[in-house]
Amino acid sequence: MADILPLDETWLRGAPGDWPELRDRVTFPSRAQVLELSVQLSRSVPGHIVEFGVWKGHSTRVIRDELWRSRLWDRRQRGKRIYACDSFRGLPEGYENLAAGTFATPVPRLKGVRIVEGFFEDSLTPELASEVGRVSLVHFDADLESATECALEWVTPLLSDGCLLLFDEFCGEDPAEYRAFTKWSEWSGTRAALVALFGREPSGKGGMTDRRALFQVIGERPVRKAPPLPPVRLRRRLASRW
Numbered sequence: 001m002a003d004i005l006p007l008d009e010t011w012l013r014g015a016p017g018d019w020p021e022l023r024d025r026v027t028f029p030s031r032a033q034v035l036e037l038s039v040q041l042s043r044s045v046p047g048h049i050v051e052f053g054v055w056k057g058h059s060t061r062v063i064r065d066e067l068w069r070s071r072l073w074d075r076r077q078r079g080k081r082i083y084a085c086d087s088f089r090g091l092p093e094g095y096e097n098l099a100a101g102t103f104a105t106p107v108p109r110l111k112g113v114r115i116v117e118g119f120f121e122d123s124l125t126p127e128l129a130s131e132v133g134r135v136s137l138v139h140f141d142a143d144l145e146s147a148t149e150c151a152l153e154w155v156t157p158l159l160s161d162g163c164l165l166l167f168d169e170f171c172g173e174d175p176a177e178y179r180a181f182t183k184w185s186e187w188s189g190t191r192a193a194l195v196a197l198f199g200r201e202p203s204g205k206g207g208m209t210d211r212r213a214l215f216q217v218i219g220e221r222p223v224r225k226a227p228p229l230p231p232v233r234l235r236r237r238l239a240s241r242w
Contacts, residue, residue: 063137
């Protein structure tokens with residue numbers, strides 16, 4: 001039997017300066033593909049969808065459109081709502097190679113989405129938690145460790161068994177979301193399994209590749225896999241006729 005080689009962490013986390021070499025040689029999955037997969041995997045989990053970090057709403061639109069397509073085939077999805085949380089005033093402090101104020105933008109127009117405007121420490125209120133109730137999918141894209149910690153703390157009581165947690169910049173030059181997730185796991189006692197790790201381009205305009213990470217909360221009740229839907233292209237073509 002051949003010796004088993006130790007797992008190289010650079011495969012999992014990337015390596016400083018690896019992006020220039022990989023730029024034209026690796027086809028990482030797009031953010032839209034990862035988001036669509038996350039929405040699909042969360043179909044069997046009760047609760048709404050919450051996004052922390054919206055910017056111009058590109059990822060929110062992907063989530064909304066995939067949820068809308070799913071509703072055509074799965075009636076359980078028709079009661080789900082999307083909450084998009086952002087200050088829209090940009091980063092309150094620097095992150096990697098990005099200065100404070102980066103990502104400041106007018107509030108986007110997102111039909112069918114509940115916009116929650118303001119810095120998380122102000123906008124994530126008990127009243128909003130009561131309105132949301134339960135969560136099936138959470139997308140973390142707030143960049144900063146402090147903002148991610150704040151979002152994790154607020155959403156913890158709302159997590160359904162089997163809830164999906166997607167982190168947009170989990171590992172990279174500044175693994176802020178990784179640190180926030182590690183601290184949260186320790187103090188909250190929440191157990192989560194790594195479902196997938198996706199390579200991606202640098203998030204902070206640096207030279208090191210990043211990683212998107214998808215976790216699933218391990219609860220007390222079993223969670224069934226959602227039945228497969230028709231292929232994406234077919235769903236999109238049929239949905240465009242409605």
